[in-house]
Amino acid sequence: MHDPSHGHAGHSHSHAPKDFGRAFAIGVGLNLGFVAIEAVFGILANSTALLADAGHNLSDVIGLLIAWGATILAKRPPSERFTYGLRGTSILAALGNALLLIFACGAIAWEAVWRLIEPQEVASVTVMVVAGVGILINSITAWLFMRGRKSDLNIRGAYLHMVADAAVSLGVVVAGGAILLTGWLWLDPLTSLVIVAVILWGTFGLLRDSIRLSLAAVPAHLELTEVKNCLEGLQGVARVHHVHVWAMSTTEVALTAHLVMPGGHPGNAFLEAAAHELRERFGIDHPTLQIELGEGLPDSEAVTAASRHRSQRGPLQSSALP
Known part of the structure; x- marks a missing residue:
């Protein structure tokens, strides 16, 4: 019976996504402006480290836009077709961000390997100054998402991107200084490969968790x-x-x-x-x-x-x- x-x-x-609209708007604006600066000075300085960081920051802008869009869609009310609303888009956004980062890493690594084979001159001082600005911008953006990093995988993805970028920019500053002191041109592409390793390491957990959630895992x-x-x-x-x-x-x-x-x-x-x-x-x-x-x-x-x-x-x- x-x-x-x-x-x-x-x-x-009570656990619904908090409103991070302002944080996303500021983060996108700051990073988009910095991407343009890095790309221009990366070309002028002939630095793959700067160009690699610019490419990664561009992927972060796209990632922030995806995550931002997901938080907006997640607030949509249920309908007869989507009886839970569009809450699941936040999971898809986290998964998309992880895949986007992996794609960016492949492009960066490919260029860095070629530069290792054929090292080229780098304007070290320019690299250091621009990357130093990157540390500031990425740290500010990461701080904007800090309060949501533990309760929301989508926000955590945005936060991790910014923290990784700040660390990467610090690495670029160190590499620029080392090249200035030693003249070892291969340090520039080597730094790019280290950047790739750092990004992939931070992305693994995001990719694993987003795949699990998309498959309705506990x-x-x-x-x-x-x-x-x-x-x-x-x-x-x-x-x-x-x-x-x-x-x-x-x-x-x-x-x-x-x-x-x-x-x-x-x-x-x-x-x-x-x-x-x-x-x-x-x-x-x-x-x-x-x-x-x-x-x-x-x-x-x-x-x-x-x-x-x-x-x-x-x-x-x-x-x-x-």
């Missing part, structure tokens, strides 16, 4: 066993099965589960309390709990439980909590 009642409780949006900060134990510990729950946990976006988590409760439907207060527990302990914003009377019970017990439930609540029906 099954009770097909579904409790949709606790649909709070978010990394959750342990499914702990969630199951929590549900099984609720009063009146004999068994839990068909538990599914996935990310609706880079900030919101959903859950569906079947709770076997031989005593009958526990009422809306139970569903509200369960939703609160899941939200507070695990950050699960959208729980859907299906109550079942219990499989394997003797027919007489199942009929008694169902009759008791009907007498208390009327005919079995779906109940939804806001």
Whole structure:
């Protein structure tokens, strides 16, 4: 015997994406201007390190635009076609950013290898000055996204890009100084390859997490066993099965589960309390709990439980909590 009642409780949006529109606008503006400066002086200084950093910063501008667009789309209300809205675009944006970074790394590495084979003169002082400006700009932009880096994979992608860029610009300054002191021209393309390694290292986690979320995996900060134990510990729950946990976006988590409760439907207060527990302990914003009377019970017990439930609540029906 099954009770097909579904409790949709606790649909709070306390974990919804915060408004980073201003941070994105400032970040895009600063980095776009810096890309132009780096590209011009990279050509004038004949520096692949500067050109590589300019190319990477351009990919970051595109990445910021993608992430910005995703935060806007994530706020769109649900529709008959997209019943969860467009929250999932934030996951796609994080994945797109990771792939964009990998593509940029391939282009940078290709050019750097050729420069290693045929080293060319570099205007070291120009390289150092321009890269120094880059440290300042990237640090400011990273600071703008700092508060959202732990709660939103999409914002984390933007933050990591900026932190990596600041570190890369520092490396370019060091390389320019080393070339100025030693005259070793091969340090310029070598620095480009180090830049690629740094970017790829920082991108791996972003790529892994975004792929997992896009495949509806349990978010990394959750342990499914702990969630199951929590549900099984609720009063009146004999068994839990068909538990599914996935990310609706880079900030919101959903859950569906079947709770076997031989005593009958526990009422809306139970569903509200369960939703609160899941939200507070695990950050699960959208729980859907299906109550079942219990499989394997003797027919007489199942009929008694169902009759008791009907007498208390009327005919079995779906109940939804806001």
